[in-house]
Amino acid sequence: MVERVVPEGSRQRRRPTKQGAVLSERLIVETALRLVEQHGAAALSVRRLGAALGADPTALYRYFRNTDALLLALADELIGRAQEGWTATGDWRADLRAIGLRLHARYQAHPQAALLAAHRTTGRTHETRVVERILAVLRTAGFPDDLAVRIYHAFVDQALAFAAQDAAALALPPAAREKEAEVWHEVYGRLPPGTHPHIAATFPLLAADMRDSGYPFALELLLAAAATLHPRAQAAPVGE
Amino acid sequence: MVERVVPEGSRQRRRPTKQGAVLSERLIVETALRLVEQHGAAALSVRRLGAALGADPTALYRYFRNTDALLLALADELIGRAQEGWTATGDWRADLRAIGLRLHARYQAHPQAALLAAHRTTGRTHETRVVERILAVLRTAGFPDDLAVRIYHAFVDQALAFAAQDAAALALPPAAREKEAEVWHEVYGRLPPGTHPHIAATFPLLAADMRDSGYPFALELLLAAAATLHPRAQAAPVGE
DNA sequence: TATGCACGTCAATGGTGTTGACGTAAGGTC
């Protein structure tokens, strides 16, 4: 196979497409993100991306080895953006809450890329920086090392797992997404008290609660339980 | 459009395919599950499934409206298998722990299918039964309805999110999995204390802890925090 | 034994990612 991808650094000959666009790795990543944002995950295909760029679809392969490489580039971009503007306050619980919610929110903005990114360890600079920051928050707060590590692990995995989980719902084709919402009302709303008494009794509450992500509350529970494990634990109820 | 799917209950005329197979919803689900397990999630296509069944690929559409409906059936099958043999003990915390760990374990046994299925709401019988059971555990334990619903939501989403997260790691091709573990040691094990002091200080602990899933500990934290929200809350430390 | 229709089959449609060949025009050199 001919090596068709030239590393971004050594690119020199930029040549406009028939429609006048001048391609670059950066332009492609930004266009792809915009495409996903505006028209949903399903809109991201090589042909549509080519159309959006104003270029032949296969021009993409001069910049990325395949679509997976493109999606990893998107993912890297996301991780970077999630940390922009964040600074520690010194309150470990508020800091972890902010980091968790930011990561979650940023991933939700690009569900398709999030689905791929959340399950992978990249070892790239953005990722190591977040890890360092979380450990810093926990150790500075006075958690002993072994406990800090365990809490870090649960916290990070939970943030990424929920990010992927909620992204998956957003990344669903519109038809399937509508169907799922419908399933909740049609199926769960009509289960008879005889066979499913607890669902029947709480259905309105259920329907209301399931509309939003379970992550914020799960995060609060994790933080509250972690607080009770602190060597100088004080009364620190959920949500504090 | 002609309605082509006949509900499983009212099926009567079974007719062997050219290759002699007698199709059924159950056979299709089991074959699909086997296909995904043996050859990965990418192997699940209508054509390949037809070949594995010994039938014309489009015969599938006599049993499922589309591939998404099949996927939901797979998901529900996994949920069902996770519950086989479970019974309530009356100790809400032990019961939820058991349900969570069972779900997680069952999905890990079928990583490829778990990846596809863990994000979906099926509305099928196995799913509604778990939902009913979890709500029963919480309400019987004395949690008020609104709290029971919120805890249920966080608990279920956490279990499924972690199931998908950990399944993703298992589902990677062995080569890629080894490579990722290697990258982790190479990158995180060599970060200089100057730029990443907290990672450098805790690396041995980190490396040991990250080998296993973060779910069991995250689940304990959730249960411990939920216990403090109980109207008759007693001292109930993590892991009790 | 007769009959209606369930369902397995086939052909076709319009999508997808990806590859190899080709030629044009851009950059460097003189």
Added chain:
DNA sequence: GACCTTACGTCAACACCATTGACGTGCATA
């Protein structure tokens, strides 16, 4: 300004994919 070299945009083609409508066989029922 002329000449090479080659990067890279384009094109055609391939092998898949899910899904559809039409068709007729042969089964279950009456």
